[in-house]
Amino acid sequence: xxxxxxxxxxxxxxxxxxxxxxxxxxxxxxxxxxxxxxxxxxxxxxxxxxxxxxxxxxxxxxxxxxxxxxxxxxxxxxxxxxxxxxxxxxxxxxxxxxxxxxxxxxxxxxxxxxxxxxxxxxxxxxxxxxxxxxxxxxxxxxxxxxxxxxxxxxxxxxxxxxxxxxxxxxxxxxxxxxxxxxxxxxxxxxxxxxxxxxxxxxxxxxxxxxxxxxxxxxxxxxxxxxxxxxxxxxxxxxxxxx
Ligand code: NAP
Numbered sequence: 001x002x003x004x005x006x007x008x009x010x011x012x013x014x015x016x017x018x019x020x021x022x023x024x025x026x027x028x029x030x031x032x033x034x035x036x037x038x039x040x041x042x043x044x045x046x047x048x049x050x051x052x053x054x055x056x057x058x059x060x061x062x063x064x065x066x067x068x069x070x071x072x073x074x075x076x077x078x079x080x081x082x083x084x085x086x087x088x089x090x091x092x093x094x095x096x097x098x099x100x101x102x103x104x105x106x107x108x109x110x111x112x113x114x115x116x117x118x119x120x121x122x123x124x125x126x127x128x129x130x131x132x133x134x135x136x137x138x139x140x141x142x143x144x145x146x147x148x149x150x151x152x153x154x155x156x157x158x159x160x161x162x163x164x165x166x167x168x169x170x171x172x173x174x175x176x177x178x179x180x181x182x183x184x185x186x187x188x189x190x191x192x193x194x195x196x197x198x199x200x201x202x203x204x205x206x207x208x209x210x211x212x213x214x215x216x217x218x219x220x221x222x223x224x225x226x227x228x229x230x231x232x233x234x235x236x237x238x239x240x241x242x
Contacts, residue, residue, distance in 0.1 A: 003123070003219055004070040005029040007108060009052060010078025012036040014177030015127065018206035019075055020045060022214045031065050033108075034078060052078050052104040053096055062111035071112040073123040073217050076105040079145075081179065083137040094140040101144040102151065109155065113164075122164035123217040126152050127209070130172040130232045145170075149228055156226030165225040167216045172232025175203040199234030 006023055010016040011032030017040075020030045024044045032038050037047035046069075050061045065071065079101055082093035105126060116122030131138045132146035148168060155166040173194060174180055180203075184190050195202050212231045215221060230236045 003028055003072045003121075003217075005031060006073035006075060006123070006217060007031045007033060007065060007071055007112065008075045008077060009033045009104065009108070011038045011047075013038075014179060015171065015174055015206045015209045016077040018210035019077060019213050022207070022210035023073075023075075023217065026214055026218075028073070029069070031069055031071075033061060033065075052100045055099065055103060055107070058104050058107045059111075062108050066111040066115060071115055072119065072121060073125075074108055074112055075125045075127070075213055075217065076101075076108065076148075077127040077213075078104070079127065079129075079179075081138065081141045081183075083141070083183075084139065085137055086139055089139045094143070097140045097144045098147075102147055105148065105151070113159075116159075116164050117162045120163040121219075122159070122162070123219075123221070124152070124155065124159075124164065124166040125213050125216050126166075126168045127213075128168045128170045128228065130170050130230060130236050132170060133236055152228075153226045160225055163222070165216070165222060167224060167226070168228045169209060169212050169216065170228050170230045170232065170236070171204060171209045172198065172230070172235035173203050174206055174209060176206050197235075197239075198232075199237065202233065204231065204233060 006028050008020050011020040012034040017038050023030050024042050029044045031046045033048050033050045126148045128145040128148045131142050152166045152168045209231050212229050
């Protein structure tokens with residue numbers, strides 16, 4: 001069975017937009033699920049406007065998309081941070097992040113599974129974060145992102161016998177995104193300091209992540225499952241120097 005169409009969530013901007021463009025370049029069809037459309041001008045792209053925090057809307061879109069397309073892949077990329085120190089963490093923020101990062105992924109995967117199982121082929125990639133290893137002010141973010149990693153390992157075990165691989169990609173700081181620019185503006189002096197603290201001496205770009213996703217989503221990557229690929233320039237490594 002050959003690859004046909006991949007669902008990408010949060011493809012309107014940043015990393016998701018780069019993933020859509022990269023997969024289209026690889027010859028795949030892409031269905032982007034986000035509140036804003038991706039303006040790419042490609043006949044291989046379909047935009048479905050969807051708020052992933054709306055459980056009923058996600059269920060409806062998931063079943064519609066899986067009925068109308070031959071879905072062979074799912075990249076759950078949409079995400080957001082709600083930063084706060086532990087004392088101030090709001091459980092409604094935690095619920096919101098759980099809904100977008102985890103519940104939406106489960107609903108989408110459930111909708112595409114019957115087709116993937118029937119075809120004995122599928123590629124699922126979840127975008128998590130280096131922050132799953134810990135980052136101040138990221139309680140809800142790191143909890144839900146590391147939850148995605150555990151979930152992917154469980155899915156890998158359940159779905160391996162059906163030719164479906166499940167992996168996560170964990171980016172470090174990626175500069176050309178709305179998420180990063182909201183924390184560190186493009187003209188900030190902090191950019192150089194941040195880059196100097198990363199082993200490869202630069203911040204990441206959306207294309208760095210898209211390249212990793214393209215690799216894991218490739219038909220030829222069938223012997224890689226349940227793994228987390230850190231795309232972080234070495235920022236996930238220990239920084240102890242003796
Ligand atoms: P971004 O530019 O802010 O993009 C976030 C995407 O998520 C947008 O396309 C947005 O689409 C979508 N999204 C957010 N909430 C949504 C909702 N309720 N419903 C539908 N779509 C929603 O940031 P990004 O960096 O590209 O983020 C992509 C992924 O990378 C996220 O999962 C993020 O956690 C992860 N990540 C980013 C970095 C980084 O440094 N940038 C580092 C590690 C991990 P709409 O607004 O159009 O709905």
